[in-house]
Amino acid sequence: MELKEFFRSCPRAALAFSGGTDSAYLLYAAREYGCNVRAYYVHTAFQPAFELADARRLAAELGAPLTVLEADILACPQVAANPPDRCYHCKRALFTRLWQAARADGYEVLLDGTNASDDASDRPGMRALGELAVRSPLRECGITKGEVRQRSRQAGLFTWDKPAYACLATRVPAGTPITAEDLRKVEAAEDLLFQKGFTDFRVRLFHGAARIQLPRRQMERALFLRYDLLEALSPLFDGVFLDLESRDERM
Secondary structure, eight states, X not given: OOHHHHHHHOOEEEEXXXXXXXXXXXXXXXXXXXXXXXXXXXXXXXXXXXXXXXXXXXXXXXTXXXXXXXXXXXXXXXXXXXXTTHHHHHHHHHHHHHHHHHHXXXXXXXXXXXXXXXXXXXXXXXXXXXXXXOBOHHHHTTOOHHHHHHHHHHHTOGGGGOOOOOOGGGGSXXXXXXXHHHHHHHHHHHHHHHHTTOOSOEEEEETTEEEEEOOGGGHHHHHHTHHHHHHHHTTTSSOEEEOSSOHHHHO
16 A cells, blocks of 8 residues: 555544654655644653654644643653563553544544554554554555655655654663653753764663763764763763663664
């Protein structure tokens, strides 16, 4: 099935919109193929500020209506405890909230940006999507991540080369309870690295310290700036470590 056919059969839908590459292209395609679509962004402590800014920008550029919903995700005990299947409980809670808002606005179909490259066996959250009858047009139409980027570039979307960005909760080791303060520290640390020109990295918590994971090509720069990084990050963490196994080798 082609996306055009999907939206011909689904002329009115709500879209779970993160501001990332996949949901951005899906919002564009829905508008392009005449779907009456409204984007819904759920704002929680797990999303850094730039994600909401990107979502607002893309929706404005496409002329798409956007609703921002607030959700206290840490009030969900199964999420805050951070078990190995935290993503399942998180998706279940967030998409239940999305469904409530969408149905209140008269929508009976809820979409998300899962694509054909996403491995269901490695994503507990996809089980929650299935249980809640959320449709994934990119996946249903066999569109991979690479195709999404290519089509997004052709469409002129600024998100076409946006790096994948897992939520801030992934920076906390499974089994370690998640706190708003830890998330604030991680977001502040990653903001600082962005400002210093680093890209496609992670700052992960490690027994109260920050473990920085970088692409191989950026390690030399991190060592060159080590004193700057220590001065900036030491007030936030008990220690600052550079992971010598690069992000390239982990992916």
